[in-house]
Amino acid sequence: MKMLSAEEIVARARGDLRLGAPVVVIDGESAAAVVAAEALRAERLADMRALGPLDLAVTRRRAEILKARAYDGDMARIALPESFGLREILAAADPALALSAPMAGPFIARREGGAAAQRMALKLAKSARLLPAIVAAPMAAEAARRLAAEAGLTIVEAAMMAPAEAAGIDLSLVSAARVPLSYAEDARVLVWRPASGEEEHYAIEIGAPDRAKPVLARLHSACFTGDLIGSLKCDCGPQLRAALTQIGAEGAGVLLYLNQEGRGIGLANKMRAYFLQDEGFDTVEANHRLGFEDDERDFRLGTEILKRMGFSGVRLMTNNPGKVAAMEAAGLAVAERVPLIVGHTAHNVEYLATKARKSGHLL
Numbered sequence: 001m002k003m004l005s006a007e008e009i010v011a012r013a014r015g016d017l018r019l020g021a022p023v024v025v026i027d028g029e030s031a032a033a034v035v036a037a038e039a040l041r042a043e044r045l046a047d048m049r050a051l052g053p054l055d056l057a058v059t060r061r062r063a064e065i066l067k068a069r070a071y072d073g074d075m076a077r078i079a080l081p082e083s084f085g086l087r088e089i090l091a092a093a094d095p096a097l098a099l100s101a102p103m104a105g106p107f108i109a110r111r112e113g114g115a116a117a118q119r120m121a122l123k124l125a126k127s128a129r130l131l132p133a134i135v136a137a138p139m140a141a142e143a144a145r146r147l148a149a150e151a152g153l154t155i156v157e158a159a160m161m162a163p164a165e166a167a168g169i170d171l172s173l174v175s176a177a178r179v180p181l182s183y184a185e186d187a188r189v190l191v192w193r194p195a196s197g198e199e200e201h202y203a204i205e206i207g208a209p210d211r212a213k214p215v216l217a218r219l220h221s222a223c224f225t226g227d228l229i230g231s232l233k234c235d236c237g238p239q240l241r242a243a244l245t246q247i248g249a250e251g252a253g254v255l256l257y258l259n260q261e262g263r264g265i266g267l268a269n270k271m272r273a274y275f276l277q278d279e280g281f282d283t284v285e286a287n288h289r290l291g292f293e294d295d296e297r298d299f300r301l302g303t304e305i306l307k308r309m310g311f312s313g314v315r316l317m318t319n320n321p322g323k324v325a326a327m328e329a330a331g332l333a334v335a336e337r338v339p340l341i342v343g344h345t346a347h348n349v350e351y352l353a354t355k356a357r358k359s360g361h362l363l
Contacts, residue, residue, distance in 0.1 A: 018128050025155075026144055030113075053080075063076035071109050077118055094131060173308070183244040198259075201258045203254055217255070217315065217317065222258065226238075254311075276289055283354050316336070319340055
């Protein structure tokens with residue numbers, strides 16, 4: 001039997017982190033056993049402490065909130081005091097908890113040693129839709145391999161990361177069927193599965209779009225709250241329905257429904273961001289306090305699906321110039337930006353204003 005591929009090993013590591021199981025990450029001589037902070041349990045913390053001094057690895061965004069120096073540039077390795085238990089670690093990782101359980105401090109970041117392994121672990125946590133906060137036990141690469149062999153832990157090598165990331169946009173069409181819609185009876189749904197094993201994405205094709213012309217299309221990121229339960233905090237649901245209505249009226253087009261909830265951070269983290277918004281932070285500030293960037297989505301997914309469907313150009317339904325630039329950079333010509341300004345409510349005034357002011361949306 002052949003060895004597992006890089007994408008299979010990385011997919012297994014993501015699952016392990018979500019379960020609260022340790023993973024070994026190795027980049028050259030930089031290595032560590034790591035556990036996702038939010039999935040940490042008391043018995044696992046005791047196991048980790050037995051390996052030696054621990055770090056809490058966080059992104060630069062979260063380090064700024066904790067007032068810890070990001071000596072590693074895009075991240076910080078905070079030395080975890082022996083006195084820190086689960087409560088203190090979780091409060092340091094999750095700002096929603098920190099508001100009800102004030103954080104201990106000060107937080108002292110390490111300067112010495114390499115951070116490459118911890119940086120890999122943070123990428124894995126993000127791709128698993130977990131908070132980007134990792135409890136790490138640094139060790140030599142040889143010791144890390146021994147530990148993995150003895151404890152049956154997944155090992156992720158640095159060389160595996162690039163193939164696994166590429167597999168995220170290597171999509172296969174796994175099923176398709178006709179689905180008459182209230183917006184247009186001549187419609188079908190196509191399901192696209194990434195080779196990485198991550199969430200599937202959907203294309204709703206209405207009519208028979210001419211592949212020789214730019215197709216009227218929308219890249220719509222999944223929004224459980226706006227699309228399914230009618231949340232008034234965003235404009236996603238009205239945008240979804242308006243886009244389908246317009247495509248149906250024209251008789252041909254494609255709506256891509258991409259499973260990148262909460263601008264790519266996942267529903268659980270989006271709810272954490274909503275909690276912070278209720279405490280007075282805007283949508284961008286909330287993401288930063290969680291340790292994420294403004295937008296963690298990968299628009300190459302939509303570009304790749306459209307290419308595989310045979311399109312080389314689009315009339316893109318969006319208010320986001322960044323989405324236009326990302327699609328063009330990925331090799332799909334945007335012939336026209338079609339505005340989609342709907343869904344303004346008394347509950348999302350500040351949200352939309354922040355998108356315009358900080359994210360450049362044309363609203």
